Amino acid sequence: MSNPIGTRIADLINTEWMEREMSNIDRRSLVKGSLATMMAGAAFSRAAFAQSSEPILLGVSGPLTGPNAQYGTQWKQGFDLALDEIQAAGGINGRKLAYQFEDSQSDPRQSVAIAQKFVSDPRIVMELGDFSSPASMAASPIYQRGGLVQFGFTNSHPDFTKGGDFMWSTSVSQADEQPLLASYAVKRLGLKKLAVLHLNTDWGRTSRDYFVKAAKEYGAEIAVTEGYIAEERDFRSTLVRVRDANPDGLILISYYSDGALIARQARQVGLKQTMCAASSVYSPKFLELGGEAVENVHLGTRYFPEDPRPEVKKFIAGFKAKYGGQEPDAFNAYSYDAMNMAAAVLKIGGTDRRAIRDAFAKVKDVSSVIFGQATFDVESRRVKGAMNAELVVRKGQFALWDGKPT
Amino acid sequence: MSSWLDYTINGLIVGNVYALVAVGLALIFGVSRLINFAQGSIYLVGAYIGWVAVVQLHTPLPLTIIVVAVAAAVVGLIIERFGLRPLQNSVRIAPLLATIGISFVLDQLVMLTFSPNPRALPSQLPDIRFQVGGGTIGPLDLLIAGVGLTSALLLFVFLRYTKLGWAVRATAQDRDAAMQMGVDVNRVNQAVFGIAAALGGVSGLLVGMYYNQIDTAMSLQATLKGVVAEVVGGAGNVPGAVIGSLLLGLVESYGVAMLGTSYRNLFAFLLLVVVLVLRPNGLFVSARQAPPEPLTGTFIAPSRPVHIPRWALLVAVAGFAILPLFPVSFYVLQTLINAWLLGMLALSLTLVAGTMGQVSLGHAALLAIGAYTSALLSLTLAVPVGLAVIGGGLMSAALGTLLISPSFRLRGHYVSIATLAIGEIVALVILNWESVTRGPIGISGIPPLSLFGYDLIGPTSIYWFSLAVMVVLALLQGRLLTSHLGRSFRAIRDDDIAARAYGLGLNRYKSLAFIFGGFAAGISGGIAAHLYSYINHETFNTQQSILALTVVILGGLGNVVGAILGSVALVGLPEVFRIAAEYRILIYGIVLLLLVRFRPQGLLGTV
Structure with missing residues (x-):
């Protein structure tokens, strides 16, 4: 503290950074403060939109190569479908919406570089992603200081939105989802002694903790919990442990590929207990990879194929038409919703980065596959009240559970 | 008891799969x-x-x-x-x-x-x-x-x-x-x-x-x-490989039985380290057989390093130092920050792999030790960040050297495999030792870098800071290489028997190399932790270790300037190829192959 040279250098550095930042802010911040100026600003930016033929650009940071590449590809499908609909409906106040997808491989080194790239690029008005928590949360300080919204729509890590007021998420909070699953397993299916298998990642671990807490509250006993790494393929020994704990139900806090592997191997080692899985297994791939073994697996999801809600019907029909009859999965739905939410926010916030941040607090009841109507809770910067459907796999298809025991 | 039969059967089934x-x-x-x-x-x-x-x-x-x-x-x-x-x-x-x-x-x-x-x-x-x-x-x-x-x-x-x-x-x-x-x-x-x-x-x-x-x-x-x-079965021994696979499957299965699924790979890699330490040539190779690795230093062939005049280096460092004063985008600066951080890791690895001849494939573990130490010191003990980073470096030097010491008696490829295993073990301990490392949830809210009470949060200041740290480490290492210590390191690399006959204590010198290398890597990890604000067990993974080795070989083993040049190239190339979207890693791989094909001794040559 008493080092004059160090002080001066640090001062110099910080001032220089602030100056550069300030000039950005001055250039961009048109709307701020009272409602009146906001309305005026919105009108102004609307006029500006009409003149510009350049699309409004979103930055996406996510995995297109590397071990998580499959999720990046699923994001793209959901984005593209949403964009088709947004463009067809006249875009954002007459301007087209587009995204620039930068491959991070879900690697924090690359996601921070991408963050800096997006922050420095004045065309980017908002960022979506990244996929994994290490990659997303390493980039958060840069987005926060650079004043660009980081809209993480698969980031369930409880600390993600604590990174700052530019971090917003539509990821279903596990504090919301897991009690629903626990209620399905314990109250509805009547399971009393549970074995929990979970991905040993921040998501799986957080989910497990919420699930165990809720299940105990509902009166179930947790016989054993087993965490496995994402690369694991062989679960036979794990399942012997599960068998020895003598549960009456298996809970899978898994993604679809590992969920399918566990279900198959559970049947191979002779486990016949009821299985109940988290919504992340909701994918046609789960049925394809699991085959007969996933028959009668129960799962809680946010939507289902015959869902009468209009937004779900539109999503499923649109998806099948665009991708040759392919059924959409949970990750497709997340990214589809995220793009629609981004469009809704931009319609209010215009193209100013700070106004966009403020607009997140203002959007109300955005039509959403996951939430029905999505409105942010301004405190947590997350959306509460995910929809819930109780499904079961019957004859190789996801179907609404009819209440009959399996 | 019947469960043990099941664990045995399951171990053999998965061992079967590994055997292929x-x-x-x-x-x-x-x-x-x-x-x-x-x-x-x-x-x-x-x-x-x-x-x-x-x-x-x-x-x-x-x-x-x-x-x-x-x-x-x-x-x-x-x-x-x-x-x-x-x-x-x-x-x-x-x-x-x-x-x-x-x-x-x-x-x-x-x-x-x-x-x-x-x-x-x-x-x-x-x-x-x-x-x-x-x-x-x-x-x-x-x-x-x-x-x-x-x-x-x-x-x-x-x-x-x-x-x-x-x-x-x-x-x-x-x-x-x-x-x-x-x-x-x-x-x-x-x-x-x-x-x-x-x-x-x-x-x-x-x-x-x-x-x-x-x-x-x-x-x-x-x-x-x-x-x-x-x-485990003995490298190069075909029937041994089958038995090694079955053994691996069994050990994993029993590991799961005893401690649970998340310890599974820990048992696998511990088995490897134990076998390497006790029977370096594998379980099924008779001791009388000639060691499969060359006795003397043909593993790393010397070449004539490219001579770079001192003034050119000075100009290059000065050029990079004043770069932020020009209107370059923060993206370029951030990419270079990544290069400097990787550069510190590469300096560490080029010392132990190039100068000392211990080709480590588990170097990400040193990053992780430094990062976790620094993050936990600053978060739980409120140690100022500058000191915490140095603490990370020291911890990495001490703990890293201790962990890697079992591999000191090994040679050539066996060192690589042992260090690979040690690296995996460190990652798995981080995953499982929840009371300290917070397990898969990771550590969030790590305070930003700061020096003398002032936060370094702008890309420019972080750039200068990481560049300065890297240059200081590089100068120290350059000085080390020209001292008698550096000559002893190279002597052990080139012919350890001759070196020992000359009175050099191999383990002591190997320890010294890992202590210095561990410090540089730990500092790099510590800075990264404060830069990212969030780390978990996946932040420093096997791919990082492989990347570091690629950098070092590309730059020229033991070559200090080469390590930094390699870092800039391997951080920069994937960014440059961004325009190719999904194809960029493919192009990167092809460029890497061409470089190995036409410059196998590295860009600047082995020192």
Whole structure:
């Protein structure tokens, strides 16, 4: 503290950074403060939109190569479908919406570089992603200081939105989802002694903790919990442990590929207990990879194929038409919703980065596959009240559970 | 008690699966003394060719196996002819790097052709289950066991009783002598690669059917487990590889039984370290056999380093130092920050791998130790960040050296494999030691870098800070290399027997190298933790270790300037290729291969 040279250098550095930042802010911040100026600003930016033929650009940071590449590809499908609909409906106040997808491989080194790239690029008005928590949360300080919204729509890590007021998420909070699953397993299916298998990642671990807490509250006993790494393929020994704990139900806090592997191997080692899985297994791939073994697996999801809600019907029909009859999965739905939410926010916030941040607090009841109507809770910067459907796999298809025991 | 029977059966079943990969690796290692990192990629290619055959062409199983074997063999022959044969007279380390590059290229080609979504690969065998113990096994288990054992047996007979087999073994023992006796060494290599690749392809197919699932991420994991199994059995020993695989499967299964699923790989890698320390040549190699690694320093061949005049270095450093004063984008600065951080890691690795000859494949562990120490010091004990980072460096130096010390008695490839295992062990301890490391949830809210009470949060200040730290470390290391210590390090690398005869205590010097290297890597990890604000067990993974080694080999082993140049190149190239979107890692792999092909001694040469 008493080092004059160090002080001066640090001062110099910080001032220089602030100056550069300030000039950005001055250039961009048109709307701020009272409602009146906001309305005026919105009108102004609307006029500006009409003149510009350049699309409004979103930055996406996510995995297109590397071990998580499959999720990046699923994001793209959901984005593209949403964009088709947004463009067809006249875009954002007459301007087209587009995204620039930068491959991070879900690697924090690359996601921070991408963050800096997006922050420095004045065309980017908002960022979506990244996929994994290490990659997303390493980039958060840069987005926060650079004043660009980081809209993480698969980031369930409880600390993600604590990174700052530019971090917003539509990821279903596990504090919301897991009690629903626990209620399905314990109250509805009547399971009393549970074995929990979970991905040993921040998501799986957080989910497990919420699930165990809720299940105990509902009166179930947790016989054993087993965490496995994402690369694991062989679960036979794990399942012997599960068998020895003598549960009456298996809970899978898994993604679809590992969920399918566990279900198959559970049947191979002779486990016949009821299985109940988290919504992340909701994918046609789960049925394809699991085959007969996933028959009668129960799962809680946010939507289902015959869902009468209009937004779900539109999503499923649109998806099948665009991708040759392919059924959409949970990750497709997340990214589809995220793009629609981004469009809704931009319609209010215009193209100013700070106004966009403020607009997140203002959007109300955005039509959403996951939430029905999505409105942010301004405190947590997350959306509460995910929809819930109780499904079961019957004859190789996801179907609404009819209440009959399996 | 019946559970133990089930654990045993399950261990043997999964060991069976590992054996398929391990046998191929053992064959190649036996002849070329090369850990073929591309074996997992051939396995991947085999699985996808199998998928095309089964799902698109509806071939019956025997035909599927033949199609996959032939196609994979062709891939193997292409790798041997165009990837490895041009390198046979260059540095021993070059083919290793080439196989890493080839695996990038193959994995990416598969990913681009088939999309990264996992696919179902239905088994074509009837779905009959036999009750064994509490569980069941199916015909596929028997087929996998059959293929594993038969191929090991056939290879054993081939190597022992056929003329080409003799040629293969003669080449393995002494390539030059074999050539003088009229053995066509290239044909031998071709045969070996063809057979190993066919086996690798078929194993991909069978394992894919076994799990009814194939995806593009399966290749690295297959290689890792295959390498462990192979080394446990004795590198290059084909029947040993099968037994090593079964042992690995059993140890993992019993590990799960005792402590739970999340400890599984910990047991696998501990087994490897224990075997390497007690029986460095594997369980099934007799002690009398000549060590499979060269006695003297042919592993890292000296070359004439490119001389860079001092003024040019000064100009370069000054140029980078004043760069932020010009209107360059923060993106460029951030990319260079990543390069400087990787540069510190590369300095560390180039010292231990290049100067000292201990090629470490677990260097990310040193990053992780530094990062966790620094993050926890500043968060829980409120140590000022500047001191916490130094604390991270010291902890990494101390703990890293202690952990790696069991590998000091090993040589050549065995050091790499042991350090790979130690790196994995550190990552798994971080995952499981929740009371300290917070497990998979990770550590969030790590305070930003600060110095003398002032936060360094702008990219410019972080840039200057990391550049300055790296330059200081580089200068220290340059000074070290010209001192008597540096000369002793190189003496041990070039001929450890002569060095010992001269009175140099090997372990002491190896420790010194790891202490200095650990410090540099720990500092890099510490800075990264404060830069990212969030770390968990996945932040510093195996890919980081492989990247660091690539940087070091690319720059020239032991070459300080080369390590930094390599870092800038390997951080910069993937960013430059961003324009190519999904194709960028493919292009990166190809560029890497070309560099190895035309500059096997590294850009600036070995020092």
